Amino acid sequence: MKIQLNQIAHARSGDKGAHSNVGLMFKSKQLYEWAKSHITTDLVKVHFQSIAKGAIVRYEMDNLLALNFILGDSLGGGGSESLINDAQGKTHGQALLLMEVDLPDNLVQFVNKK
Amino acid sequence: MKDIIRIGNGQGFWGDSIDAPVRLAKDGPLDYLTLDYLAEVTLSIMQRQKLKNPKAGFAHDFLDLIKRILPEISEKGLKVITNAGGVNPQSCRNELIQLAQSSDSDMKIGVIQGDDIFPTLAELRTKGVTFENMDTGDSFDSIADNVYSANVYINSITIAEALEKGAQIVLAGRVSDPGLALGPCIYEFGWNSDNYDLLAAGTLAGHITECGAQCTGGNYSRWQDVPDLAGVGYPIIEMQPNGEFCITKHDNSGGLVNRETIGEQVLYEMGDPNHYISPDVCVDFTSFKLNDLGHNKVAITNVAGLIPTDTYKVSISYFAGYKASGQLTISGPNAYEKAQLTAEIIWKRLKNSGVTYQDTSTEYLGLSSCHRDINPVPSQINEVVLRLGVKDANKDNVNRFGKEIAPVITSGPPGITGFSGGRPKAQEIVAYWPALIPKELVHTTVDVI
Numbered sequence: 361m362k363i364q365l366n367q368i369a370h371a372r373s374g375d376k377g378a379h380s381n382v383g384l385m386f387k388s389k390q391l392y393e394w395a396k397s398h399i400t401t402d403l404v405k406v407h408f409q410s411i412a413k414g415a416i417v418r419y420e421m422d423n424l425l426a427l428n429f430i431l432g433d434s435l436g437g438g439g440s441e442s443l444i445n446d447a448q449g450k451t452h453g454q455a456l457l458l459m460e461v462d463l464p465d466n467l468v469q470f471v472n473k474k
Numbered sequence: 475m476k477d478i479i480r481i482g483n484g485q486g487f488w489g490d491s492i493d494a495p496v497r498l499a500k501d502g503p504l505d506y507l508t509l510d511y512l513a514e515v516t517l518s519i520m521q522r523q524k525l526k527n528p529k530a531g532f533a534h535d536f537l538d539l540i541k542r543i544l545p546e547i548s549e550k551g552l553k554v555i556t557n558a559g560g561v562n563p564q565s566c567r568n569e570l571i572q573l574a575q576s577s578d579s580d581m582k583i584g585v586i587q588g589d590d591i592f593p594t595l596a597e598l599r600t601k602g603v604t605f606e607n608m609d610t611g612d613s614f615d616s617i618a619d620n621v622y623s624a625n626v627y628i629n630s631i632t633i634a635e636a637l638e639k640g641a642q643i644v645l646a647g648r649v650s651d652p653g654l655a656l657g658p659c660i661y662e663f664g665w666n667s668d669n670y671d672l673l674a675a676g677t678l679a680g681h682i683t684e685c686g687a688q689c690t691g692g693n694y695s696r697w698q699d700v701p702d703l704a705g706v707g708y709p710i711i712e713m714q715p716n717g718e719f720c721i722t723k724h725d726n727s728g729g730l731v732n733r734e735t736i737g738e739q740v741l742y743e744m745g746d747p748n749h750y751i752s753p754d755v756c757v758d759f760t761s762f763k764l765n766d767l768g769h770n771k772v773a774i775t776n777v778a779g780l781i782p783t784d785t786y787k788v789s790i791s792y793f794a795g796y797k798a799s800g801q802l803t804i805s806g807p808n809a810y811e812k813a814q815l816t817a818e819i820i821w822k823r824l825k826n827s828g829v830t831y832q833d834t835s836t837e838y839l840g841l842s843s844c845h846r847d848i849n850p851v852p853s854q855i856n857e858v859v860l861r862l863g864v865k866d867a868n869k870d871n872v873n874r875f876g877k878e879i880a881p882v883i884t885s886g887p888p889g890i891t892g893f894s895g896g897r898p899k900a901q902e903i904v905a906y907w908p909a910l911i912p913k914e915l916v917h918t919t920v921d922v923i
């Protein structure tokens with residue numbers, strides 16, 4: 361089933377110098393295990409191609425059922441030097457939740473209805 | 475020793491709610507109130523205020539707050555820990571003493587100093603500290619003549635020491651944000667500086683609460699599930715001597731505390747979760763267990779810490795030129811096409827007048843300014859806000875940009891409004907330069923009177 365990550369995950373983002381980070385957290389172990397093999401740095405790189413000019417790094421946090429992505433050079437310089445509206449990457453979490461993914465049938469039970 | 479201490483954070487950043495800390499202090503049990511007033515840029519503003527006036531250079535909002543919670547401090551034993559001292563905690567203390575005397579209160583106030591190394595930068599460089607940019611590796615020489623402030627993120631033992639000496643209010647400058655919460659844990663439970671797991675637990679607790687309501691339902695992905703955000707309760711740590719703790723909020727407050735509101739905030743501004751470096755300890759954020767107890771309470775156990783590094787982080791700010799931004803609202807038929815033409819006109823007129831810039835930006839607010847090509851362009855756009863920005867070393871050039879916004883209302887396409895507040899003026903860019911310093915070169919002092 362085609363869904364938006366918004367229907368199965370939580371996200372929060374902020375700045376790390378000239379980069380931003382996006383934490384992506386899941387409610388169930390099954391969704392997290394699926395995400396570990398499917399939400400790859402390559403996929404995130406393509407999703408953020410118009411925002412992140414640098415490399416994408418991914419960390420796994422099994423204890424929190426979460427992935428942490430660093431989006432390299434994604435803030436127009438970052439901090440007070442940046443001219444862009446979202447100079448701190450505050451909205452990058454919401455941007456990742458817009459990603460469309462193909463969820464296997466056995467995980468459809470975890471999709472948020474609203 | 476107490477079985478449990480309650481530490482509430484009432485201020486997540488400079489400019490956060492002025493009522494939240496008052497509600498934390500008055501609406502339920504609380505032992506410690508922590509307040510974070512500093513961002514990187516804040517210290518540079520304070521340093522310049524102090525240059526003009528030797529009595530300035532701290533967070534004035536803090537004095538207004540203390541007036542409102544004086545009874546809780548002097549009668550109920552609430553202790554306050556804050557970095558509101560900025561670059562002039564002594565002066566902040568003097569004002570507090572006057573405030574207490576005028577209310578017939580007697581308060582012991584602790585001052586922590588030694589984080590402000592701005593006056594000794596040259597001396598430290600002769601001792602071999604390079605202050606090379608820790609993110610980019612750039613040489614400090616490139617900014618040496620333009621530095622506004624330099625502050626070390628010092629450890630939390632200093633806070634514990636001030637409490638040990640009887641301080642009811644602890645005034646610091648640049649201690650780490652999580653350290654504001656770790657300090658009272660070290661003091662109350664006698665945690666040792668080499669018990670890394672305990673220090674890591676206090677640091678994680680402080681990390682979760684340091685941004686105020688961001689762990690109690692604010693900025694939450696499932697915002698539809700959060701009751702009464704208008705009356706959102708700010709977070710409270712319930713810490714036990716063994717480092718196990720809960721995050722909660724006052725019973726009668728709005729907002730939400732559950733596994734996901736806490737988990738999202740754990741991830742906030744996270745780099746490598748295996749090595750979260752603070753002045754006190756290195757925390758392994760992949761270690762802990764999180765247990766949602768229901769009723770707005772989440773328990774955290776099994777936090778693992780590692781030996782801290784032998785350097786402190788230094789937050790340096792410096793002058794990096796000028797910038798300005800201006801915006802116009804463009805409405806009606808073909809709003810987006812008209813906004814694009816408007817931008818083209820303004821940039822062409824500036825070019826024709828012979829002005830160029832180091833950097834410019836053109837954004838259409840309301841149309842993917844944040845998420846760019848992640849969103850498809852809608853077929854109908856009824857209005858859009860055009861936001862233009864420039865950056866340059868030349869202040870006159872930046873001010874020239876500000877004069878080119880309004881004319882387009884009468885000399886561009888139709889349906890343009892929203893130009894108010896006068897011409898955008900050149901603002902100084904105060905940029906951030908992170909560096910490291912060996913711990914043995916930093917000398918902190920704690921005095922309580």
